[in-house]
Amino acid sequence: MSDTSLPPIIAVDHVFKSVTDSTGTLDILRDIDFRLAPRETVAIVGASGSGKSTLLSIIAGLDTPTRGTVVLGGQDLFALDEDARAALRAQKIGFVFQSFQLMGNLTALENVMLPLELAGQRDARARAADMLLRVGLGQRLGHYPKLLSGGEQQRVALARAFVVQPAVLLADEPTGSLDYATGETIMELMFALNREQGTTLVLVTHDRAIAQRCQRRITIEAGHIANNE
Ligand SMILES: Nc1ncnc2c1ncn2[C@@H]1O[C@H](COP(=O)(O)OP(=O)(O)OP(=O)(O)O)[C@@H](O)[C@H]1O
Ligand SMILES: [Mg+2]
Numbered sequence: 001m002s003d004t005s006l007p008p009i010i011a012v013d014h015v016f017k018s019v020t021d022s023t024g025t026l027d028i029l030r031d032i033d034f035r036l037a038p039r040e041t042v043a044i045v046g047a048s049g050s051g052k053s054t055l056l057s058i059i060a061g062l063d064t065p066t067r068g069t070v071v072l073g074g075q076d077l078f079a080l081d082e083d084a085r086a087a088l089r090a091q092k093i094g095f096v097f098q099s100f101q102l103m104g105n106l107t108a109l110e111n112v113m114l115p116l117e118l119a120g121q122r123d124a125r126a127r128a129a130d131m132l133l134r135v136g137l138g139q140r141l142g143h144y145p146k147l148l149s150g151g152e153q154q155r156v157a158l159a160r161a162f163v164v165q166p167a168v169l170l171a172d173e174p175t176g177s178l179d180y181a182t183g184e185t186i187m188e189l190m191f192a193l194n195r196e197q198g199t200t201l202v203l204v205t206h207d208r209a210i211a212q213r214c215q216r217r218i219t220i221e222a223g224h225i226a227n228n229e
Contacts, residue, residue: 015068094161
Protein backbone atom coordinates (compact mmCIF):
# COMPACT_ATOMS: atom_id res chain seq x y z
CA MET A 1 0.00 0.00 0.00
CA SER A 2 1.17 3.52 -0.67
CA ASP A 3 1.59 6.06 2.08
CA THR A 4 0.22 9.37 0.88
CA SER A 5 0.91 11.04 4.24
CA LEU A 6 4.66 10.94 3.48
CA PRO A 7 6.39 13.46 1.18
CA PRO A 8 6.33 12.21 -2.42
CA ILE A 9 9.15 9.94 -3.59
CA ILE A 10 8.71 11.48 -7.05
CA ALA A 11 7.28 14.91 -7.86
CA VAL A 12 6.98 15.79 -11.54
CA ASP A 13 6.21 19.49 -11.69
CA HIS A 14 4.96 21.11 -14.91
CA VAL A 15 7.39 19.28 -17.18
CA PHE A 16 7.59 20.25 -20.84
CA LYS A 17 9.87 18.69 -23.47
CA SER A 18 10.35 20.09 -26.95
CA VAL A 19 12.90 19.24 -29.60
CA THR A 20 13.80 21.50 -32.49
CA ASP A 21 15.37 20.52 -35.79
CA SER A 22 15.42 21.95 -39.30
CA THR A 23 11.76 21.04 -39.83
CA GLY A 24 10.58 22.94 -36.76
CA THR A 25 9.74 22.35 -33.10
CA LEU A 26 8.07 19.21 -31.79
CA ASP A 27 6.35 19.35 -28.40
CA ILE A 28 6.83 15.85 -26.99
CA LEU A 29 5.59 16.53 -23.43
CA ARG A 30 3.25 19.33 -22.42
CA ASP A 31 2.74 20.30 -18.79
CA ILE A 32 3.13 16.87 -17.18
CA ASP A 33 2.37 17.20 -13.49
CA PHE A 34 1.91 14.45 -10.89
CA ARG A 35 3.27 13.09 -7.61
CA LEU A 36 3.90 9.56 -6.41
CA ALA A 37 3.87 8.52 -2.77
CA PRO A 38 6.42 6.01 -1.48
CA ARG A 39 5.26 2.42 -2.21
CA GLU A 40 2.78 3.59 -4.80
CA THR A 41 2.30 1.60 -8.03
CA VAL A 42 1.34 3.44 -11.21
CA ALA A 43 0.91 2.44 -14.84
CA ILE A 44 1.72 4.93 -17.59
CA VAL A 45 -0.46 4.11 -20.57
CA GLY A 46 -1.10 5.70 -23.94
CA ALA A 47 -0.73 5.24 -27.68
CA SER A 48 2.61 4.71 -29.40
CA GLY A 49 4.42 8.03 -29.77
CA SER A 50 2.46 9.76 -26.98
CA GLY A 51 5.64 10.45 -24.95
CA LYS A 52 5.76 7.64 -22.36
CA SER A 53 9.41 6.64 -22.83
CA THR A 54 10.48 10.28 -22.93
CA LEU A 55 8.70 10.89 -19.63
CA LEU A 56 10.32 7.85 -18.01
CA SER A 57 13.79 8.97 -19.15
CA ILE A 58 13.21 12.42 -17.65
CA ILE A 59 12.06 10.94 -14.32
CA ALA A 60 15.29 8.93 -14.29
CA GLY A 61 17.35 12.02 -15.08
CA LEU A 62 18.59 10.42 -18.32
CA ASP A 63 16.95 13.11 -20.43
CA THR A 64 16.36 16.77 -19.50
CA PRO A 65 13.08 18.66 -19.60
CA THR A 66 12.80 21.89 -21.55
CA ARG A 67 10.87 23.34 -18.61
CA GLY A 68 9.71 22.10 -15.21
CA THR A 69 11.29 20.08 -12.44
CA VAL A 70 11.52 16.52 -11.16
CA VAL A 71 12.14 15.98 -7.45
CA LEU A 72 13.35 12.50 -6.54
CA GLY A 73 13.45 11.63 -2.83
CA GLY A 74 13.52 15.32 -1.95
CA GLN A 75 16.30 16.24 -4.42
CA ASP A 76 15.71 18.44 -7.43
CA LEU A 77 17.23 16.24 -10.17
CA PHE A 78 18.08 18.97 -12.63
CA ALA A 79 19.57 21.31 -10.01
CA LEU A 80 22.31 18.67 -9.58
CA ASP A 81 25.33 18.38 -11.87
CA GLU A 82 25.57 15.28 -14.03
CA ASP A 83 27.78 13.34 -11.64
CA ALA A 84 25.54 13.99 -8.65
CA ARG A 85 22.49 13.11 -10.75
CA ALA A 86 24.09 9.83 -11.84
CA ALA A 87 24.94 9.03 -8.22
CA LEU A 88 21.38 9.70 -7.07
CA ARG A 89 20.07 7.55 -9.91
CA ALA A 90 22.41 4.69 -9.01
CA GLN A 91 21.31 4.92 -5.39
CA LYS A 92 17.56 5.09 -5.87
CA ILE A 93 16.47 3.92 -9.31
CA GLY A 94 16.22 0.68 -11.21
CA PHE A 95 15.55 1.31 -14.89
CA VAL A 96 14.35 -1.18 -17.49
CA PHE A 97 14.68 0.26 -20.99
CA GLN A 98 12.29 -0.59 -23.79
CA SER A 99 15.37 -1.62 -25.79
CA PHE A 100 17.04 -3.45 -22.82
CA GLN A 101 20.44 -1.71 -23.30
CA LEU A 102 22.57 -4.59 -22.08
CA MET A 103 26.34 -4.36 -22.37
CA GLY A 104 27.21 -6.58 -25.33
CA ASN A 105 30.73 -7.33 -24.11
CA LEU A 106 29.54 -8.60 -20.72
CA THR A 107 27.86 -11.91 -19.91
CA ALA A 108 24.36 -12.04 -18.43
CA LEU A 109 25.89 -12.49 -14.97
CA GLU A 110 28.34 -9.61 -15.45
CA ASN A 111 25.56 -7.32 -16.70
CA VAL A 112 23.57 -7.94 -13.50
CA MET A 113 26.67 -7.61 -11.29
CA LEU A 114 27.53 -4.21 -12.78
CA PRO A 115 25.16 -1.97 -10.77
CA LEU A 116 26.16 -3.75 -7.53
CA GLU A 117 29.83 -3.24 -8.30
CA LEU A 118 29.27 0.41 -9.21
CA ALA A 119 27.53 0.85 -5.84
CA GLY A 120 30.51 -0.81 -4.14
CA GLN A 121 28.34 -3.60 -2.73
CA ARG A 122 29.70 -6.94 -1.58
CA ASP A 123 28.59 -10.38 -2.80
CA ALA A 124 27.84 -8.97 -6.26
CA ARG A 125 28.40 -12.32 -7.98
CA ALA A 126 26.19 -14.36 -5.65
CA ARG A 127 23.42 -11.77 -5.57
CA ALA A 128 23.43 -11.35 -9.34
CA ALA A 129 23.33 -15.11 -9.86
CA ASP A 130 20.44 -15.41 -7.41
CA MET A 131 18.47 -12.71 -9.22
CA LEU A 132 19.05 -14.37 -12.61
CA LEU A 133 17.76 -17.59 -11.07
CA ARG A 134 14.60 -15.77 -9.99
CA VAL A 135 13.92 -14.59 -13.54
CA GLY A 136 14.44 -18.13 -14.82
CA LEU A 137 17.91 -17.69 -16.32
CA GLY A 138 19.98 -19.82 -13.96
CA GLN A 139 21.27 -21.78 -16.96
CA ARG A 140 22.33 -18.70 -18.93
CA LEU A 141 24.76 -16.93 -16.59
CA GLY A 142 27.71 -17.09 -18.99
CA HIS A 143 25.77 -16.15 -22.13
CA TYR A 144 26.50 -12.90 -23.92
CA PRO A 145 23.42 -10.83 -24.89
CA LYS A 146 23.70 -11.68 -28.58
CA LEU A 147 23.27 -15.36 -27.72
CA LEU A 148 20.07 -14.68 -25.77
CA SER A 149 16.53 -14.44 -27.18
CA GLY A 150 14.67 -11.12 -26.93
CA GLY A 151 12.68 -12.29 -23.93
CA GLU A 152 15.83 -13.60 -22.23
CA GLN A 153 17.56 -10.25 -22.77
CA GLN A 154 14.55 -8.54 -21.29
CA ARG A 155 14.78 -10.75 -18.21
CA VAL A 156 18.49 -9.94 -17.80
CA ALA A 157 17.55 -6.23 -17.99
CA LEU A 158 14.90 -6.80 -15.32
CA ALA A 159 17.32 -8.69 -13.08
CA ARG A 160 19.83 -5.84 -13.45
CA ALA A 161 17.17 -3.32 -12.39
CA PHE A 162 15.90 -5.43 -9.46
CA VAL A 163 19.24 -6.51 -8.04
CA VAL A 164 20.03 -3.20 -6.31
CA GLN A 165 16.64 -3.29 -4.56
CA PRO A 166 15.87 0.25 -5.74
CA ALA A 167 13.46 2.64 -4.00
CA VAL A 168 11.92 3.27 -7.41
CA LEU A 169 11.60 0.87 -10.31
CA LEU A 170 10.97 2.54 -13.69
CA ALA A 171 10.18 -0.04 -16.35
CA ASP A 172 9.33 0.56 -19.99
CA GLU A 173 7.12 -2.29 -21.20
CA PRO A 174 8.80 -4.81 -18.88
CA THR A 175 6.83 -7.76 -20.24
CA GLY A 176 6.65 -6.58 -23.85
CA SER A 177 8.70 -9.42 -25.36
CA LEU A 178 7.73 -12.18 -22.94
CA ASP A 179 5.29 -15.05 -23.35
CA TYR A 180 2.30 -15.09 -21.02
CA ALA A 181 3.75 -17.38 -18.33
CA THR A 182 7.12 -15.62 -18.17
CA GLY A 183 5.35 -12.25 -18.15
CA GLU A 184 3.31 -13.41 -15.16
CA THR A 185 6.48 -14.45 -13.30
CA ILE A 186 8.08 -11.06 -13.94
CA MET A 187 4.92 -9.23 -12.92
CA GLU A 188 4.86 -11.24 -9.67
CA LEU A 189 8.50 -10.31 -9.06
CA MET A 190 7.81 -6.60 -9.54
CA PHE A 191 4.82 -6.59 -7.23
CA ALA A 192 6.74 -8.67 -4.67
CA LEU A 193 9.44 -5.95 -4.69
CA ASN A 194 6.70 -3.44 -4.06
CA ARG A 195 5.22 -5.44 -1.15
CA GLU A 196 8.42 -6.67 0.46
CA GLN A 197 10.74 -3.70 -0.04
CA GLY A 198 8.30 -0.85 -0.54
CA THR A 199 9.61 -0.23 -4.06
CA THR A 200 7.61 2.42 -5.90
CA LEU A 201 6.67 1.03 -9.33
CA VAL A 202 6.27 3.16 -12.45
CA LEU A 203 5.40 0.83 -15.31
CA VAL A 204 4.87 1.85 -18.92
CA THR A 205 2.67 -0.85 -20.30
CA HIS A 206 0.21 -1.79 -23.03
CA ASP A 207 -0.84 -4.80 -20.93
CA ARG A 208 -4.25 -4.25 -19.37
CA ALA A 209 -3.72 -6.82 -16.63
CA ILE A 210 -0.60 -5.01 -15.41
CA ALA A 211 -2.28 -1.61 -15.66
CA GLN A 212 -5.21 -2.90 -13.63
CA ARG A 213 -2.94 -4.28 -10.94
CA CYS A 214 -1.44 -0.84 -10.33
CA GLN A 215 -3.10 1.52 -7.88
CA ARG A 216 -3.25 4.29 -10.45
CA ARG A 217 -3.17 4.73 -14.22
CA ILE A 218 -1.82 7.86 -15.87
CA THR A 219 -2.95 8.13 -19.48
CA ILE A 220 -0.79 10.20 -21.82
CA GLU A 221 -2.29 11.56 -25.02
CA ALA A 222 -0.04 13.51 -27.38
CA GLY A 223 2.34 14.48 -24.58
CA HIS A 224 -0.35 15.55 -22.12
CA ILE A 225 -1.99 13.80 -19.15
CA ALA A 226 -5.50 12.95 -20.30
CA ASN A 227 -6.41 10.93 -17.23
CA ASN A 228 -4.89 10.23 -13.79
CA GLU A 229 -6.92 7.97 -11.52
N1 LIG B 1 15.20 13.11 -29.47
C1 LIG B 1 14.08 13.18 -30.20
N2 LIG B 1 14.03 13.95 -31.31
C2 LIG B 1 12.91 14.03 -32.04
N3 LIG B 1 11.76 13.41 -31.74
C3 LIG B 1 11.76 12.64 -30.66
C4 LIG B 1 12.90 12.47 -29.82
N4 LIG B 1 12.58 11.62 -28.81
C5 LIG B 1 11.29 11.29 -29.01
N5 LIG B 1 10.79 11.89 -30.12
C6 LIG B 1 9.39 11.80 -30.62
O1 LIG B 1 8.54 12.05 -29.50
C7 LIG B 1 7.39 11.23 -29.55
C8 LIG B 1 7.26 10.45 -28.24
O2 LIG B 1 8.27 9.42 -28.19
P1 LIG B 1 8.30 8.33 -27.06
O3 LIG B 1 9.41 7.41 -27.36
O4 LIG B 1 8.33 9.02 -25.74
O5 LIG B 1 6.88 7.63 -27.27
P2 LIG B 1 6.22 6.38 -26.52
O6 LIG B 1 4.93 6.86 -25.93
O7 LIG B 1 7.21 5.77 -25.61
O8 LIG B 1 5.89 5.38 -27.73
P3 LIG B 1 5.94 3.76 -27.82
O9 LIG B 1 4.67 3.25 -27.15
O10 LIG B 1 5.92 3.51 -29.30
O11 LIG B 1 7.18 3.29 -27.17
C9 LIG B 1 7.54 10.36 -30.78
O12 LIG B 1 6.77 10.92 -31.80
C10 LIG B 1 9.02 10.43 -31.10
O13 LIG B 1 9.24 10.30 -32.48
MG1 LIG C 1 8.21 3.97 -25.65
